[in-house]
Each structure stands twice: as structure tokens, then as C-alpha cells.
Amino acid sequence: MVSSVTMRMSNQGAAEAASQGGSAADQGVGDAFSGVRPDKGVAVKASVENFSFYYGDFKALKSISMPVHEKRVTALIGPSGCGKSTLLRTFNRMHDLYPGNRYEGTIRLHPDNTNLLDPAVDPIEVRMRIGMVFQKPNPFPKSIYENVAYGLRIRGERNRSVIDDRVKEALRGAALWSEVEHRLHDPATALSGGQQQRLCIARCLATEPEVLLFDEPTSALDPIATASIEELVHELRDKVTILIVTHNMQQAARVSDYTAYMYLGELMEFGETNQIFVNPKRKETEDYITGRFG
Amino acid sequence: MRETNSGAAALMSQPPLTVSDRLARKALRNFKERVIELLLLGAASVSVLTTVGIIWVLVSESFNFFSNVSIWSFLTDTMWTPLFAEPRYGILPLLAGTLTTSMVALVVAIPLGTTIAIYLSEFARPAVREVVKPFLELLGGIPTIVYGYFALMVVIPLLQLLIPDLSGFNMLGAGIVMGIAIIPYVSSLAEDAMRAVPMSMREGSYAMGATKLQTAFRVIFPAALSGILSAYILGISRAVGETMIVAVAAGMQPNFTVNPLEPAQTISAYIVQVALGDLPHGSIGYQSIFAAGLSLMLMTLALNLVGHVVRRRFREAY
Ligand SMILES: Nc1ncnc2c1ncn2[C@@H]1O[C@H](COP(=O)(O)OP(=O)(O)OP(=O)(O)O)[C@@H](O)[C@H]1O
Ligand SMILES: [Mg+2]
Numbered sequence: 001m002v003s004s005v006t007m008r009m010s011n012q013g014a015a016e017a018a019s020q021g022g023s024a025a026d027q028g029v030g031d032a033f034s035g036v037r038p039d040k041g042v043a044v045k046a047s048v049e050n051f052s053f054y055y056g057d058f059k060a061l062k063s064i065s066m067p068v069h070e071k072r073v074t075a076l077i078g079p080s081g082c083g084k085s086t087l088l089r090t091f092n093r094m095h096d097l098y099p100g101n102r103y104e105g106t107i108r109l110h111p112d113n114t115n116l117l118d119p120a121v122d123p124i125e126v127r128m129r130i131g132m133v134f135q136k137p138n139p140f141p142k143s144i145y146e147n148v149a150y151g152l153r154i155r156g157e158r159n160r161s162v163i164d165d166r167v168k169e170a171l172r173g174a175a176l177w178s179e180v181e182h183r184l185h186d187p188a189t190a191l192s193g194g195q196q197q198r199l200c201i202a203r204c205l206a207t208e209p210e211v212l213l214f215d216e217p218t219s220a221l222d223p224i225a226t227a228s229i230e231e232l233v234h235e236l237r238d239k240v241t242i243l244i245v246t247h248n249m250q251q252a253a254r255v256s257d258y259t260a261y262m263y264l265g266e267l268m269e270f271g272e273t274n275q276i277f278v279n280p281k282r283k284e285t286e287d288y289i290t291g292r293f294g
Numbered sequence: 295m296r297e298t299n300s301g302a303a304a305l306m307s308q309p310p311l312t313v314s315d316r317l318a319r320k321a322l323r324n325f326k327e328r329v330i331e332l333l334l335l336g337a338a339s340v341s342v343l344t345t346v347g348i349i350w351v352l353v354s355e356s357f358n359f360f361s362n363v364s365i366w367s368f369l370t371d372t373m374w375t376p377l378f379a380e381p382r383y384g385i386l387p388l389l390a391g392t393l394t395t396s397m398v399a400l401v402v403a404i405p406l407g408t409t410i411a412i413y414l415s416e417f418a419r420p421a422v423r424e425v426v427k428p429f430l431e432l433l434g435g436i437p438t439i440v441y442g443y444f445a446l447m448v449v450i451p452l453l454q455l456l457i458p459d460l461s462g463f464n465m466l467g468a469g470i471v472m473g474i475a476i477i478p479y480v481s482s483l484a485e486d487a488m489r490a491v492p493m494s495m496r497e498g499s500y501a502m503g504a505t506k507l508q509t510a511f512r513v514i515f516p517a518a519l520s521g522i523l524s525a526y527i528l529g530i531s532r533a534v535g536e537t538m539i540v541a542v543a544a545g546m547q548p549n550f551t552v553n554p555l556e557p558a559q560t561i562s563a564y565i566v567q568v569a570l571g572d573l574p575h576g577s578i579g580y581q582s583i584f585a586a587g588l589s590l591m592l593m594t595l596a597l598n599l600v601g602h603v604v605r606r607r608f609r610e611a612y
Binding site: 094127132155 | 492494495496497498499500501502503504505508512513516517519
């Protein structure tokens with residue numbers, strides 16, 4: 001299991017070293033990470049810097065700093081309640097929907113260096129650039145077609161043929177097209193759980209987000225549906241930067257390029273998935289991964 | 295739960311319960327449960343028996359009425375003149391009055407009730423909601439006779455400023471006020487339906503970059519549609535059966551028209567009129583109120599059925 005991941009990782013690492021040679025590496029953010037350095041060969045899409053989060057008086061995240069590499073999959077792992085979802089939901093300002101949530105620090109989105117957390121930045125602008133797939137599939141009470149067209153419609157797209165094309169493309173991208181091609185106008189709730197989750201992915205893809213957030217996207221699905229979502233995440237990584245929260249170690253090992261291990265609101269270790277799983281620097285990480293704890 | 299507890303207790307305390315002891319306890323418990331079940335059944339049957347009783351009275355009295363007046367003329371005659379020397383019993387004028395006042399009321403209550411519901415469920419801050427909701431409940435608690443005089447003495451005079459030769463009794467004024475009276479029913483049920491839409495649906499929409507308004511109208515409203523339509527249907531039922539407002543403000547002459555500017559009588563208002571003693575007991579005219587009541591009841595029944603179908607048809611499984 002782990003050895004196959006190692007294979008893939010090392011192949012890919014070699015390919016990168018050959019093609020990119022570290023040129024696109026630092027966006028001038030490398031030094032901002034306390035102890036956590038971005039990978040030299042890969043561009044950084046977003047950088048979290050000294051990010052702390054409070055639910056009322058409860059400090060759920062403590063000064064997190066980490067890079068999110070462009071067109072790579074970054075997994076957030078750690079025991080329940082350690083703050084994975086809290087961190088993930090910060091990227092699209094989901095926390096702004098609820099009163100009493102407070103945060104400090106910055107998340108810069110590259111290449112434009114926008115601080116996503118700046119109060120002057122409209123959360124709607126942020127969400128237009130960063131899509132999210134939830135734990136439980138949450139298709140809208142509309143047809144399959146309208147679910148995928150939703151993002152385009154709220155962005156003011158009126159052109160029928162443009163929408164048709166984008167819907168088709170997004171459903172293809174989410175590996176759902178062949179299954180729904182002939183019933184695009186059926187209600188989305190008629191789909192199976194796994195299909196609904198792929199529909200939610202298609203819904204995001206239609207608006208071509210720069211980053212896709214996944215919060216335990218397969219925890220409500222059976223093994224076959226889970227496998228298809230994992231495969232999809234792996235394919236999507238060529239097009240979009242992905243952050244995925246998962247409780248499933250094998251899943252993190254299978255789909256991700258980088259892994260962040262969190263514990264009690266702190267980032268314990270960040271690194272290439274390969275390194276984290278085969279050769280963790282910290283004892284705690286090793287204990288968690290090998291199942292001795294958590 | 296209880297059994298395991300008593301079982302554990304039995305194991306620990308000396309001497310243990312004999313089998314017959316335990317059976318006796320079980321029998322006692324069964325008896326108690328049986329009594330409680332019967333009491334609950336009794337409570338439930340009060341409402342069933344009342345309904346059956348009402349239907350029985352309506353149908354049997356109507357039967358007397360229809361042995362004197364043919365169903366055909368009841369349904370097609372356009373005159374309702376029970377007090378004339380040669381009385382005519384065509385339900386159409388009363389039906390027209392009922393439907394017209396109800397339509398006016400719905401034109402008021404549905405848009406306003408829906409807007410209030412969307413506002414309270416999706417936009418209002420909790421502090422605002424805490425203030426607005428009691429006012430709405432108050433609005434729903436005002437006796438309809440008060441609304442009737444409000445229509446007669448405030449709303450209709452105001453309408454007369456806009457429409458100079460408007461009669462002092464008319465279906466427009468009565469209908470508008472009836473609409474206001476119905477708003478709380480529509481808005482509170484519709485609001486409940488929207489608030490019942492799970493937060494994950496809202497988050498899904500916001501995560502796509504939608505605004506509050508887009509989320510409310512494109513996601514929450516359709517998701518709550520079945521509940522919202524039931525709210526409308528309840529509103530319609532209340533409008534159709536509403537009595538005092540129309541009796542006071544719409545005038546008491548049966549008038550076969552759907553023009554809301556004219557005075558007219560509704561089915562319910564006619565029943566009030568007869569109940570006030572204009573017609574002698576036992577006369578055909580007196581029996582006519584049962585036929586009228588039966589018609590009203592059938593209309594509400596039909597609305598309930600429609601409501602049932604609508605709820606099933608539009609129900610969303612989130
Ligand atoms: N709305 C909230 N109000 C107060 N505390 C919260 C809220 N949501 C989460 N928390 C707390 O913040 C901490 C982090 O929660 P979070 O949901 O991010 O954990 P998680 O790592 O995603 O856990 P899980 O794996 O169970 O999903 C937990 O201690 C949790 O109890
Ligand atoms: Mg979580």
C-alpha cells in the first residue's frame with residue numbers, strides 16, 4: 001500500500017525536478033512559514049501565515065502557517081476535533097456566515113497575493129475563486145442540469161449555449177456525464193449518494209475555481225463511490241489546487257501530494273505525503289498514522 | 295430498559311423474584327399501559343367524532359333542503375333570494391362572493407406573507423425577529439369582528455378617497471382586511487418551512503459565491519416549496535371560511551358578480567345572517583344554511599386534499 005504511494009510520489013518528484021527545476025518555486029513567501037517550508041520545485045497557490053481562529057472564546061486554531069502548493073493535493077489529517085474543518089472553511093470564508101467567529105493572520109492567494117481574510121475583501125469574491133465540496137452531498141432541489149448551471153447563473157451568465165457547454169464539460173470533468181447525459185432534467189435528489197457527490201464536484205468545476213476544498217467528501221459514501229471520488233480527486237489535480245480533509249489514512253496516502261498533520265488546533269507536521277507517511281519527523285505524527293493513537 | 299434494571303436488581307437482592315412474581319408485575323404494567331392507551335384513544339376520538347357529527351348534521355339537514363329544492367337549480371340558479379315571496383336558492387351568487395373576497399385576500403396575504411417569511415427566515419437578525427414575531431402573533435390573535443369594523447370604518451373610507459363612487463360596503467375593503475388577518479398564518483408556516491431547510495443547503499449556495507438574496511430565492515424558497523404551498527392552502531381555507539369580516543364589511547346582499555368594487559354576500563356571511571334570526575326555524579330558508587354550510591365544507595375539504603397532494607408532489611428529501 002504505502003510502497004505503491006512511494007513509487008508514485010518518487011516518480012512524480014523526479015519528473016518535477018526535471019521540468020521545473022525550482023524556478024517557479026518561491027513567490028517570496030518561503031520565509032513566512034515557521035519551520036514549514038514550501039516545496040522548492042512547486043509553485044505555491046496559497047500561503048497560510050500565523051492563522052489563529054476563535055469560536056467565541058474558544059481558540060480552535062493556534063497560529064497555523066503552511067503552504068498550499070499549486071495543482072497539488074494537500075491533505076489535512078488529525079484526530080476528530082483538531083480543527084481540520086475549521087481551517088478548511090477559512091479558505092472560503094464560510095466562518096463569516098456565523099456570528100461570534102473570529103480570526104487573525106493571513107491567507108494569501110497567489111499569484112495576485114490577495115489576503116483572503118482581509119475584511120476589505122468581499123467573501124463572495126473569495127468564494128467565486130474557491131469552491132467547496134461538503135461531507136454530506138448537498139445538491140440543490142433542482143434538476144441535475146440546473147445544479148451545475150447554478151454557479152454560472154448567479155454570476156450572470158445568460159447565454160444558453162455557453163451554459164450548455166460548461167454544464168457538459170463540468171459533468172465530464174466530474175466523471176458523471178455518461179450516467180446522467182439522458183436525464184439532465186431529472187431532479188438531482190434522484191441520484192445515488194456517490195453520484196450526488198460527483199454532481200456537487202461538477203457544480204464547482206463549472207465555474208472553474210482556482211482552489212477546491214473537500215471536507216471529508218467520502219465519509220457518507222460506500223467503498224465503490226469512495227473509490228470513484230478518490231480517482232476523480234487524483235485526476236482533478238492537473239487542473240486545480242486541492243485541499244482535502246480526511247479521516248482515512250489510506251485515502252490521504254492515496255490521493256495527496258502533501259499532508260498536514262494537525263493536533264489540538266496546532267499544525268504538528270507538514271510535508272510531502274511520502275515523507276509524512278514513510279518517515280515522519282515527529283513521534284506524534286507517527287503514532288497517529290500507524291494507528292497507535294486517534 | 296426497565297426490564298434489564300429490574301433484572302439486575304433481582305440478581306443482586308436476595309431472595310430473587312419468582313417467575314410468577316415477575317409475570318404479575320408484567321400483567322400490572324400491561325394493564326396500566328392499556329388504560330393509558332385507551333385514554334389517549336378517547337382524546338383522539340373526540341375530534342373524529344365531532345367531525346363525523348358535523349358532517350352528519352350537515353348532510354341530513356341538507357337532505358331535507360334538497361327534497362324541496364333540486365340540486366340542479368341549487369348549483370345553476372344565479373339568484374339567492376330566500377326572503378322573497380317566491381324564494382330562489384342558487385348558490386352561485388354566494389359562491390361568487392366567497393371566491394372574490396378570498397381572491398382579494400390572497401392577493402394581499404400571499405405576497406406579503408411570503409415576503410415576511412423570507413425576511414424573517416433568511417435576513418432578519420435574531421434581535422429583529424424577536425420583535426417582529428410577537429407582533430405577527432398579535433395580528434393573528436385579533437378577533438375577526440375587530441378586523442370587520444376596521445375594514446368598515448378605516449379601510450373602506452380610505453379606499454373611497456381613491457375610488458370616489460365606491461359603495462360603503464364592498465368586497466375589496468373586506469378582502470384586503472381579510473388578507474391582512476391571514477398574513478400571520480401564511481408567514482409563520484412559510485417561515486417554518488424555510489427554516490427547516492438544512493444549513494448545509496445554504497452553505498452549499500454561499501460556497502458557490504451566491505449572495506443572500508440569490509440563496510433565499512434560488513435555493514431556500516424552492517427547497518421549502520412544499521411547506522410554502524401548504525401555507526398558502528391553509529391561507530385559502532381560512533379566507534374561504536372567514537365570516538365576521540365579510541359579514542360586517544362586504545354587505546349582506548347576494549350579488550352574482552366577481553367585481554370586488556361591489557357589495558356582495560359570502561356563504562359564511564349568509565349563514566350568520568340566518569343564524570341572527572331572519573328566517574323561522576324549520577322553514578326551507580332555514581334549512582338552506584345547511585346546504586350552504588355543506589358547500590363550504592366541501593370546498594375546504596377539496597382544499598385540504600389539494601394541500602395533501604401538493605405536499606407529496608413537492609416534498610424535497612434533503
Ligand atoms: N460552531 C462551533 N462553535 C464552537 N466550537 C466549535 C464549533 N465548531 C467546531 N468547534 C470546536 O472547534 C474544534 C475544531 O473543530 P473542527 O470541526 O474544525 O474539527 P475537525 O478536525 O474537523 O473534527 P472532525 O474530524 O470531527 O470533523 C473542536 O474542538 C470543536 O468542538
Ligand atoms: Mg470536520
